Amino acid sequence: MHPYLIPLLTFAAAAAVFTITPGLDTAMTLRTATTSGWKAGLAAVVGICLGLGIWGLAAAFGLTALLAASETAFTVVKWAGALYLAWLGIGLILRPRTSLGAAEAVPVQADARAAFSRGLLTNLLNPKVGIFYMTFMPQFIPPHVNVKEFSLLLTAIQALLSFSWLALLVVLTVPLGRFLSSATVVRRMDRLTGSIFLAFSLKLALSRRA
Template identity: 55%
Template sequence: MSVLQALLAFGVAAALLTITPGLDTALVLRTAAVEGAKRAALAGFGIVLGCLAWGAAVALGLGALLQASTLAFEVLKWAGAAYLVWLGLSLIVRPRERFELSAAARPDGGDFAWMQRGLLTNLLNPKVGVFYVSFLPQFLPAGAPAAPFIFLLAAIHALMGLVWFATLIAATRPIAGALQKAAVVRWLDRLTGGVFVAFGLRLALEPR
């Protein structure tokens, strides 16, 4: 795929991934509802820093390998595509019925402790690392330098996260209410699952 095609495809997948409820969404919504907008914004900023850290780790760790080894690229491409298909089918077949939004625990250390909490929530979640390793290299276009382009994708995802967290904070009550409706949660899970399956199949068959 070309650079433009890769960016557009990644933009669609990453945007859907960003708005699908998960641990990060829960932390920001809980903090906004219980502690206020400032601390929620700090928690969201910490989460985004975690995304950038994971993106840098993937870019530095895999960039040189993918650039140098066709075999490594093919192995990771098929493994990542299989992971995306499995993840997508899991969301389609077993969508969640509810999304918990209980009150957030209060960390010690003042306002900036919330940024630390957001950062650690992301960095200490191995699923984020596994997903980035599987997901980001799938959008590497032919001829593009691997490490800078992978980090660019992580930065785009982080920017989407900032916009989404700002939206969550500005509309905490209606969004929190919607995410507690079983039909909304099921719809988001199934839609996300369908996109992941489609991208997994397409990217598996996409030539380097």
């Protein structure tokens, strides 16, 4: 058996548990897919996974050590993320949609781009993701390996798991499309997701580096 196989499988198992645990990424994916369609849902998933990849890349090259070492850097990114989530949440609560976008006449491409940006920014503005990579991944890096290369490999595994799970959630919304396109359901989904975003905003604002 390859000596690195066990650390990789162990990491994949642990990362899978984190991936399927409902959280902000899950809420954003489901809300986007149900209210804007599967294309926008997949765009949000790609943005989320790209954000994970960027944080993983930063961790591999030690950039996120700045967040762990500097209270100021951590606080700046933390509050930027908290304010962004609060802005998204308040917007969904005060201005929920009543259709899948037809009333707003939003082009599909524009809607997909907006979903991609939301997914990307939500992760990039969450310093806890960077801290997670800095504290979680090293536990699975065996001795006598190229740390950067192995870290990038673990990042790729995490991103692949996240993409697979979130994309599956998008696919599962398709059979429910007629029910989910109801004006009442869309409105409630927006307000529920907005409340979740506000909760995560508060959680992020109150978070500490440790």
